[in-house]
Amino acid sequence: xxxxxxxxxxxxxxxxxxxxxxxxxxxxxxxxxxxxxxxxxxxxxxxxxxxxxxxxxxxxxxxxxxxxxxxxxxxxxxxxxxxxxxxxxxxxxxxxxxxxxxxxxxxxxxxxxxxxxxxxxxxxxxxxxxxxxxxxxxxxxxxxxxxxxxxxxxxxxxxxxxxxxxxxxxxxxxxxxxxxxxxxxxxxxxxxxxxxxxxxxxxxxxxxxxxxxxxxxxxxx
Numbered sequence: 658x659x660x661x662x663x664x665x666x667x668x669x670x671x672x673x674x675x676x677x678x679x680x681x682x683x684x685x686x687x688x689x690x691x692x693x694x695x696x697x698x699x700x701x702x703x704x705x706x707x708x709x710x711x712x713x714x715x716x717x718x719x720x721x722x723x724x725x726x727x728x729x730x731x732x733x734x735x736x737x738x739x740x741x742x743x744x745x746x747x748x749x750x751x752x753x754x755x756x757x758x759x760x761x762x763x764x765x766x767x768x769x770x771x772x773x774x775x776x777x778x779x780x781x782x783x784x785x786x787x788x789x790x791x792x793x794x795x796x797x798x799x800x801x802x803x804x805x806x807x808x809x810x811x812x813x814x815x816x817x818x819x820x821x822x823x824x825x826x827x828x829x830x831x832x833x834x835x836x837x838x839x840x841x842x843x844x845x846x847x848x849x850x851x852x853x854x855x856x857x858x859x860x861x862x863x864x865x866x867x868x869x870x871x872x873x874x875x876x877x878x
Contacts, residue, residue, distance in 0.1 A: 660723075661820060661852050662688040662711055667720035669706055669875075680706045681875045684720065690819075693846060693853040695863035698872035704856045705824055707872060711854060712745055712822045713737040725819065742770055746818030746851075748842070750828035752805040754797040760784060760808045761793040767816035776815075783811040787841055803834035807841065814845050821846065823855035827862060839865060 667684035670677050681703045688694050696704045709715040710722060713729045722729040727740050746767070747753070754763050761780050768776035784793060787807040797805055806826065813821050826842065827835030839862050846853045855866070863869050871878040 658689040658691070660687050661690045661725055662686070662854070663721075663723040664711070665721045667707075667710065667722060668718050669703070669710065669715070670718045679875055681710070681717075681872075684877055686870070686877065688852060688854060690852055691850050692868070693843070693866040694855070695866040695869040696854065696856045696872060697858070697863050697869050700858075702872040703875045704872050708822055708824055708854065708856050712747070712820075713741050742767070744819045746813030746816050746821045748806070748809050748813050748821065748823040748826045750825040752797070752802075752809045752829075754805055754808055754812075756797050759794050759796055760789060760800065763797070763808055764812045764815050767812060767818075771816065773817075779815045779817070780811070783815040783845075784808070786845065787811050802829055803831075803838065806830060806834075806838050810838070810841055810845065814849055814851070817849070818851065820852045820854065823853065823857075825856055825858065827857070827859055835859070836861075 664684050664686045667681060669681040670679045684707065696707060698704050706715065710717055713724065717730060724740060725744055729737055758766065761784060764780035764784055765776045768779055784790060787810060789804060789807055792800060792804060800808065823842065827838050830838060843865055857863055
């Protein structure tokens, strides 16, 4: 199976008031196309930092990151942003919806930015798939937490991204709503054939993935 994400000797060190802090060290990782991979580990282990690096949202101190045919570590921010727009979708714990846009406008936005002439059609279809056909014209402030997360999921899949990154996607939801969101993510992931990489503390969510990667003190275990 084709490799879509690869890291070689990936490391991340930051400066703090107490000196240099190593967050990640020597991460060698391969993720195949259409895999679902959970990144798990204790708080502060480096999970979210790794996710941000893989998605091109952050830059490493050392090592290489390949996303599809692109080497992200050879690119500036403008170039990485272009690759993210072409290949990547996101689902965050805090939803990250634009408050001034309606549900359908939020879902359409990434596809519109890519110049997709079918952005509205795709957004309508995926919003219906997540059970929000009656919420097209509602703003985020008019939606429950579970509905906002469903809009965020619809936005990620409507952009026809090759890779979907999710950071604690059920973290702000109650157990029942979280279980429904998990079902939606995996149902749509299978349907769209997306590569799914998620950070989670949720054992049932990690168990649904093809495999899990454990980060411990900045290293793969």
